[in-house]
Amino acid sequence: MSGALDDQGVEDAAILLMSIGEEEAAEVFKHLEPKEVQRLGETIARMKSIPREKVETVLDKFANVAAEQSILVADTDEYVKSVLRRALGDDKANLLIDRILQGSDVSGIESLKWMDAGSVAELLRNEHPQIVSAILVHLDHDQAGAVLKCFTERMRNEVLIRIATLDGIQPSALKDLNEVLSKVLAGGEKLRKASLGGVKTAAEIINLLGSSVETAVLDYIREADNELAQKIMDNMFTFDDLDKLDDKGIQALMKEVQSESLVVALKGATPELREKIFRNMSTRAAETLREDLESRGPVRLSEVEAEQKEMLKIVRRLADEGQIVIGGGGDDEFV
Numbered sequence: 566m567s568g569a570l571d572d573q574g575v576e577d578a579a580i581l582l583m584s585i586g587e588e589e590a591a592e593v594f595k596h597l598e599p600k601e602v603q604r605l606g607e608t609i610a611r612m613k614s615i616p617r618e619k620v621e622t623v624l625d626k627f628a629n630v631a632a633e634q635s636i637l638v639a640d641t642d643e644y645v646k647s648v649l650r651r652a653l654g655d656d657k658a659n660l661l662i663d664r665i666l667q668g669s670d671v672s673g674i675e676s677l678k679w680m681d682a683g684s685v686a687e688l689l690r691n692e693h694p695q696i697v698s699a700i701l702v703h704l705d706h707d708q709a710g711a712v713l714k715c716f717t718e719r720m721r722n723e724v725l726i727r728i729a730t731l732d733g734i735q736p737s738a739l740k741d742l743n744e745v746l747s748k749v750l751a752g753g754e755k756l757r758k759a760s761l762g763g764v765k766t767a768a769e770i771i772n773l774l775g776s777s778v779e780t781a782v783l784d785y786i787r788e789a790d791n792e793l794a795q796k797i798m799d800n801m802f803t804f805d806d807l808d809k810l811d812d813k814g815i816q817a818l819m820k821e822v823q824s825e826s827l828v829v830a831l832k833g834a835t836p837e838l839r840e841k842i843f844r845n846m847s848t849r850a851a852e853t854l855r856e857d858l859e860s861r862g863p864v865r866l867s868e869v870e871a872e873q874k875e876m877l878k879i880v881r882r883l884a885d886e887g888q889i890v891i892g893g894g895g896d897d898e899f900v
Contacts, residue, residue, distance in 0.1 A: 771797065
């Protein structure tokens with residue numbers, strides 16, 4: 566949620582939530598993500614009064630009865646506290662309330678999801694990379710990537726190689742992570758081993774770091790374990806990621822792929838990727854491919870995936886030869 570238009574939407578949503586009452590607002594909060602709850606909570610806390618015309622406009626937009634008073638909530642701080650406690654429970658709500666109203670530090674692995682990347686990075690900066698990796702795999706990949714960008718290159722590399730080699734986390738290990746962060750173990754020893762971390766997790770996080778950081782990380786991992794680096798690279802570029810190639814790259818790939826293999830592979834492609842490939846073929850070739858796709862009957866998923874993997878091998882070969890460029894998902898464009 567960014568930009569003036571989005572900001573206006575958040576403000577409208579905040580006015581609507583204050584107009585419908587605590588109980589109903591709490592039900593809405595239950596269905597939102599941490600970032601959304603925080604953004605709305607901060608907006609509500611800033612609103613001490615709203616012009617009646619604005620209230621009427623917002624309520625009309627949501628097909629509700631227009632409010633008569635301009636001040637919907639006498640004490641917005643207390644309103645935020647009450648709504649969040651109803652929606653999230655006392656413990657989780659208190660963590661967020663501190664951040665919204667006072668900007669206080671929060672604790673517990675779960676609470677890190679409510680913090681900005683810079684604060685998380687500062688909290689973990691002096692921890693051992695093994696501890697940091699075990700914590701970051703609990704966060705959304707975009708948040709974990711943003712935290713890693715705040716670290717030094719050496720720390721970032723050390724953490725990512727540990728994430729890539731992490732094979733789940735035992736409850737007993739979670740207990741020992743850090744006294745401040747141990748609240749995540751609500752279930753104690755009865756918890757099953759959490760299937761967190763691994764090559765795919767590391768690959769998805771690296772994808773969000775951008776090509777320059779990505780290259781440095783992979784070079785570091787390759788020196789320590791070349792096979793692990795290759796596994797990460799295999800997971801970083803999927804068939805759907807072909808859509809990230811520029812037109813020149815798609816054209817180079819098409820020259821290397823047999824038509825029969827292409828038909829089978831595209832049976833599992835997104836409409837957007839199909840159209841991109843059609844655009845980079847001659848009109849006649851594109852029409853033929855469309856007809857073949859339409860006339861081709863059902864294909865086993867295993868066959869589709871096998872042909873897609875063969876195409877990805879060609880992509881990697883062409884990339885190694887310098888004919889095409891594939892980059893991290895964190896950059897705005899290819900260079």
